[in-house]
Amino acid sequence: MTLLDEICPGHGVQVIWDVLHPAAAGERPATTFEAIGPWFGYAQLKDANFDGQLRLLGQGDIPLHEILILLEDRTEWLSLEWERPWHPELPELAVALAGMRQWFEKLTGP
Numbered sequence: 001m002t003l004l005d006e007i008c009p010g011h012g013v014q015v016i017w018d019v020l021h022p023a024a025a026g027e028r029p030a031t032t033f034e035a036i037g038p039w040f041g042y043a044q045l046k047d048a049n050f051d052g053q054l055r056l057l058g059q060g061d062i063p064l065h066e067i068l069i070l071l072e073d074r075t076e077w078l079s080l081e082w083e084r085p086w087h088p089e090l091p092e093l094a095v096a097l098a099g100m101r102q103w104f105e106k107l108t109g110p
Contacts, residue, residue, distance in 0.1 A: 014041025018081065020048055023062045033070045040074060043067065044081040045100070054087055056096060058103035065107060 004011055015036040022032040033040070045067075047060035057064060057080070071078070080100050084090045091099075 013039060015039045016041055016079075017043040018046075019043055019062055019064070019067050020046050020081075024048065024050060024052070029063055029067045029070055033067075037074075042077060042079060043071060044079045046081045046083070054083060054090055056091070056099040056103075058099070058106070064103075068107060 004013060017032065017036060017040060019029070019032075023029065045057060045064065047055045047057045047062045047064060049055060050061045054060070080096065082090070082093055082096045084093060084096075090096070
């Protein structure tokens with residue numbers, strides 16, 4: 001992105017942080033966020049075990065709480081990426097949304 005910044009200052013391009021992939025590859029959230037920070041747009045939240053099995057938020061191995069701390073002053077909204085169309089073994093979206101709300105309230109309070 002530095003080259004884009006040089007060629008087209010004020011371009012407005014932002015990065016969507018899909019939190020699963022860097023974490024599953026063993027990269028710490030702070031390292032990812034440092035790399036994308038200047039261009040950060042928003043985060044796509046999902047959770048999984050490190051064996052790749054997708055889970056409801058808070059039930060996997062992705063360090064979501066650590067990610068939320070990094071994002072505390074940087075985002076107005078978060079996106080739940082729910083991949084049920086490609087993973088029919090996952091619960092319905094309504095279950096995922098309820099689980100996300102419960103997980104988020106547990107961390108931040110109602």
